[in-house]
Amino acid sequence: xxxxxxxxxxxxxxxxxxxxxxxxxxxxxxxxxxxxxxxxxxxxxxxxxxxxxxxxxxxxxxxxxxxxxxxxxxxxxxxxxxxxxxxxxxxxxxxxxxxxxxxxxxxxxxxxxxxxxxxxxxxxxxxxxxxxxxxxxxxxxxxxxxxxxxxxxxxxxxxxxxxxxxxxxxxxxxxxxxxxxxxxxxxxxxxxxxxxxxxxxxxxxxxxxxxxxxxxxxxxxxxxxxxxxxxxxxxxxxxxxxxxxxxxxxxxxxxxxxxxxxxxxxxxxxxxxxxxxxxxxxxxxxxxxxxxxxxxxxxxxxxxxxxxxxxxxxxxxxxxxxxxxxxxxxxxxxxxxxxxxxxxxxxxxxxxxxxxxxxxxxxxxxxxxxxxxxxxxxxxxxxxxxxxxxxxxxxxxxxxxx
Amino acid sequence: xxxxxxxxxxxxxxxxxxxxxxxxxxxxxxxxxxxxxxxxxxxxxxxxxxxxxxxxxxxxxxxxxxxxxxxxxxxxxxxxxxxxxxxxxxxxxxxxxxxxxxxxxxxxxxxxxxxxxxxxxxxxxxxxxxxxxxxxxxxxxxxxxxxxxxxxxxxxxxxxxxxxxxxxxxxxxxxxxxxxxxxxxxxxxxxxxxxxxxxxxxxxxxxxxxxxxxxxxxxxxxxxxxxxxxxxxxxxxxxxxxxxxxxxxxxxxxxxxxxxxxxxxxxxxxxxxxxxxxxxxxxxxxxxxxxxxxxxxxxxxxxxxxxxxxxxxxxxxxxxxxxxxxxxxxxxxxxxx
Numbered sequence: 001x002x003x004x005x006x007x008x009x010x011x012x013x014x015x016x017x018x019x020x021x022x023x024x025x026x027x028x029x030x031x032x033x034x035x036x037x038x039x040x041x042x043x044x045x046x047x048x049x050x051x052x053x054x055x056x057x058x059x060x061x062x063x064x065x066x067x068x069x070x071x072x073x074x075x076x077x078x079x080x081x082x083x084x085x086x087x088x089x090x091x092x093x094x095x096x097x098x099x100x101x102x103x104x105x106x107x108x109x110x111x112x113x114x115x116x117x118x119x120x121x122x123x124x125x126x127x128x129x130x131x132x133x134x135x136x137x138x139x140x141x142x143x144x145x146x147x148x149x150x151x152x153x154x155x156x157x158x159x160x161x162x163x164x165x166x167x168x169x170x171x172x173x174x175x176x177x178x179x180x181x182x183x184x185x186x187x188x189x190x191x192x193x194x195x196x197x198x199x200x201x202x203x204x205x206x207x208x209x210x211x212x213x214x215x216x217x218x219x220x221x222x223x224x225x226x227x228x229x230x231x232x233x234x235x236x237x238x239x240x241x242x243x244x245x246x247x248x249x250x251x252x253x254x255x256x257x258x259x260x261x262x263x264x265x266x267x268x269x270x271x272x273x274x275x276x277x278x279x280x281x282x283x284x285x286x287x288x289x290x291x292x293x294x295x296x297x298x299x300x301x302x303x304x305x306x307x308x309x310x311x312x313x314x315x316x317x318x319x320x321x322x323x324x325x326x327x328x329x330x331x332x333x334x335x336x337x338x339x340x341x342x343x344x345x346x347x348x349x350x351x352x353x354x355x356x357x358x359x360x361x362x363x364x365x366x367x368x369x370x371x372x373x374x375x376x377x378x379x380x381x382x383x384x385x386x387x388x389x390x391x392x393x394x395x396x397x398x399x400x401x402x
Numbered sequence: 403x404x405x406x407x408x409x410x411x412x413x414x415x416x417x418x419x420x421x422x423x424x425x426x427x428x429x430x431x432x433x434x435x436x437x438x439x440x441x442x443x444x445x446x447x448x449x450x451x452x453x454x455x456x457x458x459x460x461x462x463x464x465x466x467x468x469x470x471x472x473x474x475x476x477x478x479x480x481x482x483x484x485x486x487x488x489x490x491x492x493x494x495x496x497x498x499x500x501x502x503x504x505x506x507x508x509x510x511x512x513x514x515x516x517x518x519x520x521x522x523x524x525x526x527x528x529x530x531x532x533x534x535x536x537x538x539x540x541x542x543x544x545x546x547x548x549x550x551x552x553x554x555x556x557x558x559x560x561x562x563x564x565x566x567x568x569x570x571x572x573x574x575x576x577x578x579x580x581x582x583x584x585x586x587x588x589x590x591x592x593x594x595x596x597x598x599x600x601x602x603x604x605x606x607x608x609x610x611x612x613x614x615x616x617x618x619x620x621x622x623x624x625x626x627x628x629x630x631x632x633x634x635x636x637x638x639x640x641x642x643x644x645x646x647x648x649x650x651x652x653x654x655x656x657x658x659x660x661x662x663x664x665x666x667x668x669x670x671x672x673x674x675x676x677x678x679x680x681x682x683x684x685x686x687x688x689x690x691x692x693x694x695x696x697x698x699x700x701x702x703x704x705x706x707x708x709x710x711x712x713x714x715x716x717x718x719x720x721x722x723x724x725x726x727x728x729x730x731x732x733x734x735x736x737x738x739x
Contacts (some may be wrong), residue, residue: 004559032537039551042565061585189410196414200421205466214459225732227474229671236481273473284511306429334558336678353560357682373566378557385556
C-alpha cells in the first residue's frame with residue numbers, strides 16, 4: 001500500500017503554528033503506535049508462546065519469556081529415620097525436587113528470610129544439628145556426627161531460576177500426534193479445487209453480463225448482487241437433504257449404498273457455488289470497466305464474443321481474477337461452517353479449523369499445543385496475505401458488499 | 403495423505419477440462435450449426451447471425467446460473483418451505499415453528515446478544531478503522547501500520563478465537579497469570595477473573611475478536627475513500643481557520659459518508675453470519691448464544707429441520723433490507739456507467 005502524504009506538508013507550511021503542530025504529530029505517532037501494538041500483540045503472543053518450553057509457558061506470561069525467571073519454593077528433606085551410617089558419621093541423601101526435576105537451584109537457606117544467602121553447592125549448619133549441602137540440581141547431603149533424632153524434617157527454602165528456553169518441540173508434538181498434519185492436508189484438499197473451479201465459470205458469466213446483450217440481463221445482475229448477502233445458513237439444510245437423497249440413490253449391484261453424503265466432491269461444489277456471486281460481481285465490475293474501444297475494435301476485426309473474451313478480456317482481467325482467487329482461497333481455508341456441514345467432523349476428514357475447535361475442547365489448557373496448532377493454521381493465509389496484499393486490497397475495494 | 407492431494411489436483415484438472423470442453427465445445431457447435439457463408443441468402447445470414455448472438459450469452463452464463471440456482475436460489479425457497487414444516491420436514495405445521503421461536507427463551511437470548519453484536523461490532527470496527535486510516539495516511543510509516551492492523555483479516559475466526567482465548571486465559575489468584583488481560587488486571591491490583599464465564603461481559607469479549615478482525619477491512623476501504631477527498635476543500639477549510647478535529651468531522655466524514663455506510667452494512671452482514679467465534683469460544687454457554695450458532699445447534703445437534711430453517715429465515719429477514727439497498731445501489735451505479 002502506498003500512502004500519499006500531502007496533508008502534513010501543507011499543515012507545516014502554516015506560519016505560527018509550528019510548535020503546536022509538532023505536538024499534534026507526536027500525538028498522532030503515539031496514537032497510531034498504540035493501535036498497531038494493540039492489534040499485533042495477541043498474534044505475537046501466540047507465536048512466541050508456540051516456541052516456548054511447555055513448562056515455562058504454563059507458569060509465566062509469554063511477555064516474560066526473554067527474562068530469566070525465578071521462583072521461590074520450599075521442600076523438606078527426609079526424616080531422621082532415613083539416615084544411614086557411613087563410617088563414623090550419619091548421612092541423609094536425597095533430592096529436594098522429588099519427582100519434579102529439571103529446575104536449577106540458585107540460592108537456598110534454612111528459613112524464608114535467608115533464602116538468598118547461600119549459593120547452590122554451599123554447606124550450612126542446621127538447627128537440628130549437622131551440616132547441609134544443597135547442589136544446583138536439588139541433590140542434598142546432610143551430614144551428622146551422630147545419629148540424628150529430630151522429629152519431622154525442617155523446611156529448606158530455595159530459589160530456582162530457569163533461563164529462557166525456546167523449542168520446536170511443541171510443533172513436533174502437534175504435527176505428530178494430534179492430527180494437525182492430516183488436517184493440514186485435508187484443508188489443502190478442500191481449498192485447491194474450490195478456488196480454481198469457480199474462476200472460469202464466473203469469468204464467462206461475468207463477460208456475458210458486462211458486454212453481451214440478452215433478455216433478463218439486468219435481472220440476473222440484480223439476483224447475483226442479492227445473493228452476495230444471502231446468509232449461508234439458508235442453504236445448509238436443503239443442500240444437506242439433497243446430498244443425502246443423492247447419496248442414498250447411488251447403489252452398487254447388490255443394492256448397497258456406495259456413496260457418502262459427506263464428501264470432498266460435495267464440499268468443492270458447495271464452495272464453488274457459494275463463491276460464485278462474489279466472483280461474478282467482482283469480475284463483471286472489472287470487465288465492464290475495460291475500455292469500450294478494445295471490444296469494438298475486436299468486433300470490427302470480425303472476432304466473435306467468444307474470441308474477444310478468450311484472447312483479450314480474460315488476459316486483461318488477470319488482476320481481478322487474482323483478487324478473487326485470493327479471496328476465495330482465504331475464505332475456504334478459514335471456513336468452519338461449510339466444512340463441518342458438508343464434510344463432517346470425523347477424525348480423518350477434519351479440516352484445520354475444525355481440528356482447532358476440537359483441540360480447544362480436548363486440550364483447553366495445554367497452551368503449548370493450542371498455540372502451535374493455531375499458528376500452523378494461520379501461517380498459510382498469512383503468507384498468501386503478505387505476498388499478495390496488493391491484489392487482496394484491490395479486490396476488497398472493488399467488491400465491498402460481501 | 404499424498405494420494406489425497408493428488409486426488410484434489412486431479413479434481414482440478416477434471417473440472418478445468420470439463421469447463422474447457424463445455425465452453426469451447428458449445429461455442430464450436432454453435433458456430434458450426436449456425437454457420438454463415440457467402441452462398442447463403444441475405445435473409446438466412448441475418449437470421450442465423452441473430453440467432454447465434456441470442457444463444458451465445460446463454461452458453462456463457464448457463465453453468466453459473468445452474469450453480470446459483472441449485473446452491474443458493476433453490477435452498478432459499480426450500481428453507482422457507484421447511485420452516486413451515488415439522489422436525490422431519492414431512493408435515494405442514496403452519497407458523498408453529500415461528501410461534502415456538504418467539505416464545506423460546508434461548509431464541510430471545512440469542513436475538514438479544516445478536517442485537518448487541520449488530521450495534522457494537524460495526525460501530526467500533528468502523529470507528530477504529532476510520533481513526534487508524536486517518537492517522538496512517540499522515541505518517542511516513544503508515545503503510546506498515548496499515549499492513550499490521552489489516553493482518554487479522556487473513557486469520558480465520560477459529561484461529562483468532564484461539565489467539566484471544568489465550569489473551570483471556572485465567573489462573574487462580576496468587577498464581578502468575580499467563581493471559582495478558584488477567585496479568586494486566588492483577589498488575590493493577592485487582593483479582594484475576596475467568597472472563598469467558600461472566601455473562602454479558604463475555605459477549606463483549608467475543609465481539610472484541612470480530613472487531614479486531616474487521617477493523618482492518620474498514621480501515622482499507624475508508625483509507626481509499628479519504629484519499630479521494632479533494633485537497634482543495636481541505637485547503638479551503640484550513641485557510642478559514644478550521645483545526646484538525648473540525649476538518650475531520652465537518653469536512654472529511656461528510657465527504658466519505660457513502661463509504662462509511664457501505665463499510666457499516668458489510669460488517670453488519672458479517673456479524674449476522676458469525677458462528678465460528680461463538681462456536682469455538684463458548685459454544686453458546688455462559689449466555690453468549692447468537693442466532694447463527696443457535697441455528698446450527700437446532701439443525702445439527704437436535705436434527706430439527708423445521709426449527710433450524712425457521713432460525714435461518716429469521717436471520718435472512720434481517721439481511722433483506724440490506725440486500726434491497728445493495729441491489730438498488732448496484733443498479734444506480736450501472737445507470738451512471
